[in-house]
Amino acid sequence: MRHSSLVATVVTLACALSTSARAQDWNSAGLPQSALDAPRTNAPAAPKRDISGTWDAGGAGIAGPGHESPPWTEWGRQKAATYKPGNGPRAVYEADINDPLSTVCDPAGFPRLVLYETRPFEVVQTPNQVLILYMFEKRWRVIWTDGRPLPKDSDPRWYGYSVGRWEDDDTFVVNTIGSDERTWLDNAGNPHSADLKVEERYHRVNRDLMELTVTIDDPKTYTRTWTPRNRMPLTLAPAGFDMMEMICSPTEVIDFRKNISDRTNNR
Amino acid sequence: MKAKRFGVICAALGLVLLSAPVLAHHGTASFDTTKDLTLKGTVTEWIWANPHCFLKFDAMDETGTVRNWAVEVSNPTDMTKRGWARSSFKVGDMVTVNLQPVKNGAPIGRLRTVTLPDASTLSAGGPGPAPAAAPQ
Numbered sequence: 001m002r003h004s005s006l007v008a009t010v011v012t013l014a015c016a017l018s019t020s021a022r023a024q025d026w027n028s029a030g031l032p033q034s035a036l037d038a039p040r041t042n043a044p045a046a047p048k049r050d051i052s053g054t055w056d057a058g059g060a061g062i063a064g065p066g067h068e069s070p071p072w073t074e075w076g077r078q079k080a081a082t083y084k085p086g087n088g089p090r091a092v093y094e095a096d097i098n099d100p101l102s103t104v105c106d107p108a109g110f111p112r113l114v115l116y117e118t119r120p121f122e123v124v125q126t127p128n129q130v131l132i133l134y135m136f137e138k139r140w141r142v143i144w145t146d147g148r149p150l151p152k153d154s155d156p157r158w159y160g161y162s163v164g165r166w167e168d169d170d171t172f173v174v175n176t177i178g179s180d181e182r183t184w185l186d187n188a189g190n191p192h193s194a195d196l197k198v199e200e201r202y203h204r205v206n207r208d209l210m211e212l213t214v215t216i217d218d219p220k221t222y223t224r225t226w227t228p229r230n231r232m233p234l235t236l237a238p239a240g241f242d243m244m245e246m247i248c249s250p251t252e253v254i255d256f257r258k259n260i261s262d263r264t265n266n267r
Numbered sequence: 268m269k270a271k272r273f274g275v276i277c278a279a280l281g282l283v284l285l286s287a288p289v290l291a292h293h294g295t296a297s298f299d300t301t302k303d304l305t306l307k308g309t310v311t312e313w314i315w316a317n318p319h320c321f322l323k324f325d326a327m328d329e330t331g332t333v334r335n336w337a338v339e340v341s342n343p344t345d346m347t348k349r350g351w352a353r354s355s356f357k358v359g360d361m362v363t364v365n366l367q368p369v370k371n372g373a374p375i376g377r378l379r380t381v382t383l384p385d386a387s388t389l390s391a392g393g394p395g396p397a398p399a400a401a402p403q
Contacts, residue, residue: 065294086293094297102293102318119344135344244344252316259314259337260321264297264369 043208048169051130051202054122054241055210055234061118066188067228069216076221079191088188095265099184103257105248107158108137109183110176111198114214115228116186120243130164130172135243143174154178156194167201174200185216186228193220203231210234298377299370307363311335313356317342320351322378324362338366338378340391351389360384 066088072080084098085091100106108117119135128146133139143164154161160179167173176198185192196218203211214229216222308326319339327333340346343353356362361384366376380390 086296088294091294091296094293097293244347246317246342246344248317252314253318255314255316256319256321256339259323260319260339260375261293261297263337263371263373263375265371 043206046170046204046206049166049172050125051172051204051210052123052125054120054237054243056120056237057118057212057232057234060232061234063116063118064187066186067115067190069185069190069222069228070226071223072191073219073221073223075193076191079193079221080189083184083189083191085184085187085189088186090189093264094261095263097261099187099189100182101184101248103253105250105253106182107139110141110159110162110179111192111196111200111214111216112183112185113137113139113141113159114200114212117246118232119246120237120241122243130174136246138245138247150175150177156180158183160198170204172202172204174198174202176200191221192216192218195220208236210236295377297369297371298367300367302368303365303379304368304376305363305365306336307361308336310356310358310360310362312358313353315343315353320346322356322362322364322381324364326364334374336364336366336374336376338364338376340378349390349392355383355389 064087066085080090082098083090084096086094086097086099086102097103101108101112113134113136117136121135122133124131124133128144130143130145132141132143134141139159141159141162143162145164148163150163151161154177157178158180160176162174162176164172164174177196179192179194179196179198181192181194183192184190196216198217199213199215201211201213201215203213205211211231211233212229213227213231215225215227217225306324306326306328308324310322310324312323314321314323319341320343321337321339323335323337325333325335340351341349346352363382364378365380366378368374368376378391380388382388
């Protein structure tokens with residue numbers, strides 16, 4: 001049993017490395033997850049209180065099918081009933097999808113940006129902020145690190161209001177409130193309320209590996225807190241990594257709907 | 268022989284590993300996963316865009332009727348990694364397209380593989396065999 005597991009692991013790694021060798025070195029987005037295991041044991045120690053650099057979660061970051069949530073509250077159930085997702089257990093025909101991201105290019109928003117299409121992102125640290133620049137949508141977030149508290153009553157924002165702190169030399173914790181209720185959590189049509197609180201934990205294991213954990217606390221929508229991302233591995237991209245643009249253009253989406261999705265209905 | 272077997276294993280694994288991004292924007296609800304069509308046709312348009320690239324081509328069906336098909340693949344980011352490019356097709360190219368059609372009979376589908384005028388083949392799932400119809 002141990003022998004077969006070892007063989008499977010070696011084969012998977014070999015295939016992943018073979019795949020990565022074929023990929024263009026200026027954009028390694030979407031590497032199979034197994035390729036990301038490579039730096040785990042051999043990399044030098046992480047620099048202290050530093051998560052700067054470009055990070056890639058590979059296929060796990062994309063998370064197309066969405067996440068399995070805990071049971072909804074009655075409010076959550078009613079909200080979800082108005083969402084017609086393209087994936088997950090409630091998936092509908094393409095023509096019937098009403099996901100505001102894929103049908104009209106509304107912002108993915110936060111936390112959807114870290115739960116779905118989490119493509120490569122670059123972290124930039126300044127004296128009073130951590131900036132995260134995302135390949136998907138070509139968006140950025142500001143995470144305040146100057147010690148300010150979260151506002152008591154934040155106006156809704158597509159990407160919420162975030163503050164961050166170092167829990168220890170290797171762990172950066174971000175708390176966010178004020179996410180606009182119009183955004184979905186994922187591609188399976190999981191909703192959230194304006195009361196949503198999100199915690200992100202960026203734990204740098206070594207120089208080349210970081211883990212992301214995302215916890216959702218939204219008692220108006222879910223019957224308990226849940227963790228859709230649990231220590232998702234992120235690998236440090238090589239210096240000179242040049243992210244592709246991946247932008248939702250209304251012009252392109254209208255063209256896609258006209259040619260494909262609007263013609264797939266079941267009527 | 269060993270190399271060939273290794274290639275087959277890699278292809279099978281790649282199929283599993285690469286199937287998720289294909290479904291990132293939507294699942295298979297619209298598609299007839301029991302059907303598999305291969306059509307010869309002439310490219311009329313190649314759209315390199317989000318959320319999906321798609322190829323349009325004229326092809327004659329078994330009744331002698333020419334229909335203009337539109338078949339989707341994944342987005343430019345994913346397709347670049349799989350060896351596709353904005354310049355993969357030009358209008359007038361003669362191509363052979365293997366696809367999975369939608370359920371409602373419209374000339375719409377999900378492209379699986381395409382054979383180009385120079386006889387080379389591109390797969391929607393990247394190097395290796397065509398991606399199977401991934402279950403929802």
